Amino acid sequence: MTTLDIAARIHARFASRVVHTTGAALRRLVCSAGIGAAVFASHSAIAAPEGTIYFAGVAYTSNDSDIARSYPHLSIELTGNGAVALNSRIRSLIQGQTLPESIAFDSLGSINDASKATALALALDGETTSVEHIGNVYKLRTEISGEALFFDFKEKQVLGGFPFTIDYIDVSSTPPGDADIRKAFHEMIVGAPNRHDVASEFVKVLERSQVPNAANKHLRVTVSTLGPKAVEYIQQVAPQLDQAAFTQEVAREFGEYLGANQQLSILPYGSNQAIGKSMAARFIEGDAVSLKIPDADYEIHLNVAGFKKFEQSRSNVDALLLYGAFVDVDVLEPLSQKVYFSQRIKQGESKTIPLTQASVDDWSLSTDTLLSLFDNFTKAMSNSRSAWLNSGLPDNRQARDQFSSLEELVKSCR
Known part of the structure; x- marks a missing residue:
C-alpha cells in the first residue's frame, strides 16, 4: 500500500488534569497477559520511595468480555513479542523523560502492606477500522483510543x-487486505518513521x-x-x-475536547450498558479487585x-x-434535575473542491465539522468573548444566560 498521507492524522487530546475513567458502565478491565511489570510483587519486594507511581502494564477496557472480538487486531498484536515490544518501548520512552511523577517498573511491593500504592496502566479503550472507496482510490483508516489510567490500590x-x-x-x-490492516496496527503499536x-x-x-484529586466535581456525558x-x-x-x-x-x-480545553476531570461515556458504582479489574498477575467509581456531579x-x-x-475550476453540523447539548444536575444549559449549537466549514x-x-x-464544533x-x-459564539450559539438572551451559567459550572469543576 502506498502511503499518501505520510504525516498521520492524529487528534491526541489531553488536559493538564486527569480525566476519570468509567466504571459506571460496568466496563471490564483486563490486562494483556505478559505485558509490563507485575502489578504486585511478592511480600519480600523492596518498596519504592513514597510518591512513586507503579507501572502496571497495558490493559483493555471493554463492555464486552470477549477481548478478541472487541479488539480483533490489538489482541493479536499484543500477544507474545508484540506485548514485549510495546512494554519495552514504553519503558524506554518514560525513562528518557523528566515527568511530573516518578514511575517505577520493577518493584511494586504488596498491596497488603502498602500504606498507599498508586499504579499506572496504559488502558486501551477501543480500536476501529474503516475502508472507503472514493472515486478511483481506497482509503484505509485505523484508530486506537486509550488513556493513562491511575489506581489507588489501598482504597480500591x-x-x-x-x-x-x-x-x-x-x-x-x-x-486494502488483511495484511495492510495488520501492518497499520502493528506500526501504531511498535512505532514507525513518520507515524x-x-x-x-x-x-x-x-x-x-x-x-x-478525587474530591473535584465531575462532568460526564x-x-x-x-x-x-x-x-x-x-x-x-x-x-x-x-x-x-x-x-x-x-x-x-x-x-476529550472538554477535558483538554478546560483542564477538567471528566468521567467518560459508558454507552447504554447498566450503570454501576464499581468495575471489575483483572491485572497481569491474575489478581482481581473491585474498583470504586465516583458519581458524576453533572451530566451532559x-x-x-x-x-x-x-x-x-x-467557478470554472472549482466549487x-x-x-x-448541529448538536443539541443539555447539561444538568442529576439529583435535582436542574438544567444549566439546553441549546442547539452549530458549526459550518467550507471546502473548495476542484471540478x-x-x-x-x-x-x-x-x-471533521462536528469535531470543530x-x-x-x-x-x-472559558472565553465568553469568543467570536465563535456569534455564529455557533442561538442569538437570544436565554442562550447567552445559559452559557454564562455553564461557564460558572465549568469553573466549579476545576
Whole structure:
C-alpha cells in the first residue's frame, strides 16, 4: 500500500488534569497477559520511595468480555513479542523523560502492606477500522483510543486517566487486505518513521499528568443519540456506518475536547450498558479487585440533530461546498434535575473542491465539522468573548444566560 498521507492524522487530546475513567458502565478491565511489570510483587519486594507511581502494564477496557472480538487486531498484536515490544518501548520512552511523577517498573511491593500504592496502566479503550472507496482510490483508516489510567490500590479506587486517540490514513489504488490492516496496527503499536504510535502518545500524556484529586466535581456525558435528520444524512452519505458505535465515538470525542480545553476531570461515556458504582479489574498477575467509581456531579446529554451540505458557489475550476453540523447539548444536575444549559449549537466549514475531482468524501468532511464544533464550543466555555459564539450559539438572551451559567459550572469543576 502506498502511503499518501505520510504525516498521520492524529487528534491526541489531553488536559493538564486527569480525566476519570468509567466504571459506571460496568466496563471490564483486563490486562494483556505478559505485558509490563507485575502489578504486585511478592511480600519480600523492596518498596519504592513514597510518591512513586507503579507501572502496571497495558490493559483493555471493554463492555464486552470477549477481548478478541472487541479488539480483533490489538489482541493479536499484543500477544507474545508484540506485548514485549510495546512494554519495552514504553519503558524506554518514560525513562528518557523528566515527568511530573516518578514511575517505577520493577518493584511494586504488596498491596497488603502498602500504606498507599498508586499504579499506572496504559488502558486501551477501543480500536476501529474503516475502508472507503472514493472515486478511483481506497482509503484505509485505523484508530486506537486509550488513556493513562491511575489506581489507588489501598482504597480500591480508580483515580482517573488522561484520554487520547490516534488515527492514521493510508490511500491506495487497490482495496486494502488483511495484511495492510495488520501492518497499520502493528506500526501504531511498535512505532514507525513518520507515524505517531500509542507508546509515544502515552508518554506525551504523562508529561502533563499528575495523580488526580478525587474530591473535584465531575462532568460526564451520559446520553449520546442521533436525531432523525442525522440518521437520514448518514444513510445517504455513509450507509455502512455503525450508528451505535458512532454515538459512542461522539460522546468520547466531546469528553476529550472538554477535558483538554478546560483542564477538567471528566468521567467518560459508558454507552447504554447498566450503570454501576464499581468495575471489575483483572491485572497481569491474575489478581482481581473491585474498583470504586465516583458519581458524576453533572451530566451532559448530546443529540446530533443533523448535518447539512450545499454548494455555496462555483467557478470554472472549482466549487465551494459548505458543511454544517448541529448538536443539541443539555447539561444538568442529576439529583435535582436542574438544567444549566439546553441549546442547539452549530458549526459550518467550507471546502473548495476542484471540478476535476471525481468524488468527495462527504462523511469525513462532515465529521471533521462536528469535531470543530466540539473544539470551538468547549474552548468558548472559558472565553465568553469568543467570536465563535456569534455564529455557533442561538442569538437570544436565554442562550447567552445559559452559557454564562455553564461557564460558572465549568469553573466549579476545576
